[in-house]
Amino acid sequence: MKNQETNIEDVLKELAAIIETSKDNIVVTDGEGRVLRVSNNCQEIYGVDPEELYGQSVNELEAKQIFNPSVSVQVLNKKSKQEIIQRTRTGRVVMATGYPVFNEKKQITRVISYSHDMTEIMALKEKYEQLTEQVKRYESELEELREKETRIPGFIAESPQMQRVMTLLQRVAKVDTTVLLLGESGVGKNVIAKAIHRKSGRKANSFIEINCGAIPEGLLESELFGYTSGSFTGANKGGKPGIIELADKGTLFLDEIGEMPLALQAKLLKVIQEKQITPVGGTKAKTVDFRLIAATNRNLAEMVREGRFRQDLYFRLNVVPIEVPSLRERKEDILPLIQIFLEKFSKKYGLTKRLEESATEAFLRYDWPGNVREVENVIERLVVTTDESSISLHHLPESLRGDIEIVEATKLTGSYKLKDILEDVEGKVVLQAYQKYGTTHEMAKHLGISQPSVVRRLQKYRGKREQSSL
Incomplete structure (x- = not known):
C-alpha cells in the first residue's frame, strides 16, 4: 500500500513538474469546466495570476475575456479535439489546442488544453507578408521601368x-x-x-x-x-x-x-x-x-x-x-507627338524650338494624311529651317495653315465675307485632295461629289493659285 502511495506521489510530482516546466501554458479542467490545474506562465500569456483561476468555470472566464475564446468550452460542447487562435489581454497571439478525456461511460472527465505563444511567429508572418507586398510593388515599378525602356520614340498611347x-x-x-x-x-x-x-x-x-x-x-x-x-x-x-x-x-x-x-x-x-x-x-x-x-x-x-x-x-x-x-482618329496623340519630335530634333541639331499657340492649333486641326511619319517630317523641317526660336503660324507649310490662316485674317480685317471664306476653304480642300489622290476620279470618290464637279473646281482653284503667284 505504501509503495502504491509512493507511486501516486511520484506521478503527481511528475505531473506538476511537466506542467510547470512546459513552455506552453497548460490548463486542466474537470468535466464541468472547472479549472483544476494551471501552469505558472499563465500570468505572462493571459495576464492573470494562476491562483485566481482555480475552481472557476471556463464559461465565466470566457465571458470575462480571459480565455477569448475558450478552447475548453469548445471541447466540452463538441466532445472532440479543438484548435483555435486566441488574442489575449496582454496582446499576445496564442494557438490553443484542447483534448477531451473520457471515462468508461464516454463521459468527459477532464479537458486538457495547451496554449502555445505564437506572437513572434505571427509577427514574422506579418513581416513576411509586408515584405511580399513590397516585393510585388517593386516588381510592378520595375515592370513600369522596363516598359519605359522598351518604349520606342514616336509611339504614343494617350488616346x-x-x-x-x-x-x-x-x-x-x-x-x-x-x-x-x-x-x-x-x-x-x-x-x-x-x-x-x-x-x-x-x-x-x-x-x-x-x-x-x-x-x-x-x-x-x-x-x-x-x-x-x-x-x-x-x-x-x-x-x-x-x-x-x-x-x-x-x-x-x-x-x-x-x-x-x-x-x-x-x-x-x-x-x-x-x-x-x-x-x-x-x-x-x-x-x-x-x-x-x-x-x-x-x-x-x-x-x-x-x-x-x-x-x-x-x-x-x-x-x-x-x-x-490613323492620327486624325486620335487627336489626343498629336500634342505628345509634337513635344517628342521637337525635343528629338532640337537635341539632334543643337537648337531650341517651340511652337506658338497658333501653330499648335493648326497642328491639331490638320488631318495628317501622312500620319505620324508626316508629323515627324514636318517638325524636323521646321526645326531646321526656322530662324526664330518660336515657330509661328506663318512658318508652317501652306497645307497646315489652311483655314486657321483664313480665321486669323478675318479677325484682323473684320470684313471677310462668308462667301470668300467658304471659297478659300473649298479651294484648299480641292488642291490638297489633288495632291493626295492625283486623279479626278479618286478625288470625286473621296470628296463625295461628281467627277465633272471636281474637274470644274480644280480648274477654278488652280487658275486662282497661278494668278496669285504672278
Missing part, C-alpha cells in the same frame, strides 16, 4: 484608341502567335512590331524587317529565301542567307505584305506552315524558328475577293489582327 492597341500589344507579345498590323501608311505599324518583339520571349534575338513593296519583284524572292552559290548571274560565290533565315529564333516583320507577288505568296505560305526554307537554286531545306508579324495598308480581304491575294495565306496571317487608327 483611348491607342491604349486599346497597347493593351492588345502587351497580351500578344507574351505568346508566339502571328500578328497582322492593319492601318494607313505612316501610323507606326513598324514601331508596334518592334514593341511586340521587345516585350516577347524572343527579345534577345534578331528583329528582321523587310518592306515587301520596296524591293523589285525579281529580287524579293532571293532577299526572302536567300540563294546558293551560282544560282543566278551576279550572285555571291558563297551564296547568301535570306532574311527569313536571319530571323531564326527571333521575329520576322514583313511590312507591306499586300505588295507581295502571288507566286511568292505560295512559297511564303509553305514556309509558315512547315517552318522550313529552301534557298533559290538550292535543293536542301533548312529549318527555321521565327515569330511572324505582318503589316499592310491594303484591304487584304478585298484583295482576296479580287484574286490578288491568296486566301489561305490571308487566313494564316490574320490570326490576331491589330487595327492601328
